[in-house]
Amino acid sequence: MSFSLSERHESLQDFLNERAPNEPEFHQAVHEVIDDIKPIIDQSDAYKDANIFERLVEPERLITFQVAWQNDAGQIEVNRGYRVQFNGAIGPYKGGLRFHPTVNPSVLKFLGFEQTFKNALTGLPMGGAKGGSDFDPTGRSEAEIMRFCVAFMQELHRHIGPDIDVPAGDINVGAREIGYLFGAYRRITGQFEGVLTGKDEAYAGSAMRTEATGYGVVYFLSHMLQAHDDGIDGKRIMISGAGNVATYAAEKAVALGAKVISLSDSSGFIHDPDGLTDEKIAWVRTHKAKPGASLAPYVDQFGGTWTEGKTPWSLEADIAAPCATQNELNEDDAKMLIDNGIAAIIEGANMPATAKAKQVFAQSDVLFAPGKAANAGGVAVSGLEISQNRQRRASGADEVDQALQSIMADIHAVCVSEGKRDGRVDYAKGANIAGFRKVADAMVAQGVG
Ligand code: NDP
Numbered sequence: 274m275s276f277s278l279s280e281r282h283e284s285l286q287d288f289l290n291e292r293a294p295n296e297p298e299f300h301q302a303v304h305e306v307i308d309d310i311k312p313i314i315d316q317s318d319a320y321k322d323a324n325i326f327e328r329l330v331e332p333e334r335l336i337t338f339q340v341a342w343q344n345d346a347g348q349i350e351v352n353r354g355y356r357v358q359f360n361g362a363i364g365p366y367k368g369g370l371r372f373h374p375t376v377n378p379s380v381l382k383f384l385g386f387e388q389t390f391k392n393a394l395t396g397l398p399m400g401g402a403k404g405g406s407d408f409d410p411t412g413r414s415e416a417e418i419m420r421f422c423v424a425f426m427q428e429l430h431r432h433i434g435p436d437i438d439v440p441a442g443d444i445n446v447g448a449r450e451i452g453y454l455f456g457a458y459r460r461i462t463g464q465f466e467g468v469l470t471g472k473d474e475a476y477a478g479s480a481m482r483t484e485a486t487g488y489g490v491v492y493f494l495s496h497m498l499q500a501h502d503d504g505i506d507g508k509r510i511m512i513s514g515a516g517n518v519a520t521y522a523a524e525k526a527v528a529l530g531a532k533v534i535s536l537s538d539s540s541g542f543i544h545d546p547d548g549l550t551d552e553k554i555a556w557v558r559t560h561k562a563k564p565g566a567s568l569a570p571y572v573d574q575f576g577g578t579w580t581e582g583k584t585p586w587s588l589e590a591d592i593a594a595p596c597a598t599q600n601e602l603n604e605d606d607a608k609m610l611i612d613n614g615i616a617a618i619i620e621g622a623n624m625p626a627t628a629k630a631k632q633v634f635a636q637s638d639v640l641f642a643p644g645k646a647a648n649a650g651g652v653a654v655s656g657l658e659i660s661q662n663r664q665r666r667a668s669g670a671d672e673v674d675q676a677l678q679s680i681m682a683d684i685h686a687v688c689v690s691e692g693k694r695d696g697r698v699d700y701a702k703g704a705n706i707a708g709f710r711k712v713a714d715a716m717v718a719q720g721v722g
């Protein structure tokens with residue numbers, strides 16, 4: 274079945290049902306862009322002749338492999354590993370690795386598809402990819418995590434390389450896992466090369482990569498507020514998640530004078546009406562480094578309240594920053610946020626708001642920053658890490674932070690210029706159009722064969 278954009282909208286769902294059955298997250302990510310890019314395609318014979326849309330929603334490669342590894346009890350466990358090389362038109366494939374029991378082809382295809390747009394927005398030459406495994410690190414020992422990473426790389430190494438595909442971290446893959454993965458790659462191939470980003474600075478990692486996504490989220494938020502005659506100082510921000518993106522977003526927001534009143538994890542959320550501090554954030558990072566540790570003991574340490582099994586969206590604040598995972602903010606949450614007077618939503622995670630939640634935001638006058646723009650700072654600094662590795666040099670933290678700020682400012686600016694709608698800025702539209710144009714033009718220029 275082929276899909277004609279001139280047909281009615283429902284035909285997209287038929288097309289996706291046939292081409293990508295049982296992949297709801299991937300369908301959601303495609304539906305998120307179609308309304309914005311359809312008019313662009315309609316206006317371009319080149320895009321239509323090159324069948325850009327149908328090619329854009331089909332990953333160039335989806336690799337699935339067995340990961341067999343030995344647990345501490347000496348038993349052999351089997352997980353499934355993946356790499357989705359989604360679109361390589363503008364550069365070597367680039368995107369993170371996620372270890373989580375929810376990882377499946379639908380989740381990775383949505384992430385790889387979004388990554389394609391996001392990477393284009395950074396202005397750096399990186400194609401879109403994603404990968405990972407259904408491995409659940411919860412309760413695993415460090416030795417088990419290391420053995421899993423080594424077994425995972427035993428297969429992944431043949432599909433990646435500095436000019437082919439450069440993975441990085443994502444949920445449950447941070448500096449520790451990248452270290453084990455890099456060590457395995459180096460031992461298997463005998464090459465010390467920039468094949469992964471998010472490495473420690475001790476072995477060719479970039480300064481600021483750890484901070485980059487969360488800091489970038491807050492830089493984007495600052496620009497968005499400034500463009501609307503407002504600022505971050507004094508704002509009450511609720512953040513979900515308690516990992517890399519959430520804690521560095523919290524750190525930068527606090528540094529810029531905001532009051533961060535929540536964090537969350539898969540077991541519940543904390544509400545700290547006094548606001549987080551650097552000391553509290555440092556405690557969260559150390560505590561959460563243990564696989565499976567719940568945030569709950571935060572309140573014994575610092576006060577506030579713990580709510581089991583819920584997300585923080587019922588709180589009152591000026592800004593909501595979902596920084597945990599996909600579809601963590603639904604339609605009812607969106608209505609509640611609006612009823613409680615929220616001014617802006619900024620997506621630190623990838624696709625944290627459901628399609629219906631986005632509709633609610635679109636019908637209101639809240640500012641909404643989509644993940645593919647707002648959280649692009651992480652992959653942007655990954656791009657800078659690739660350049661540093663190529664040149665065998667290391668940029669200082671100030672230099673990288675300046676570059677990150679400038680990239681986030683540029684992404685904000687392009688969202689504004691492409692996203693104007695009825696006297697307002699539709700940031701999602703701006704991000705979709707700007708990312709799309711760059712990738713589509715590269716695809717047209719390169720032809721098929
Ligand atoms: P981490 O593993 O560091 O943290 C993830 C956090 O989200 C944890 O607090 C975790 O809770 C929570 N979480 C994960 N899955 C779920 C779930 N199903 N339900 C509720 N809570 C959940 O990951 P990151 O901070 O790196 O990633 C967070 C989000 O940001 C993801 O959407 C990721 O794709 C996105 N992102 C990450 C980038 C990066 O550079 N790391 C770059 C751009 C986007 P628990 O500890 O209980 O599991």
Ligand code: 2IT
Binds near residue numbers: 369388439443470653
């Ligand atoms: O979703 C993302 O942008 C990431 N997980 C970071 C990808 C990267 O290659 O740095």
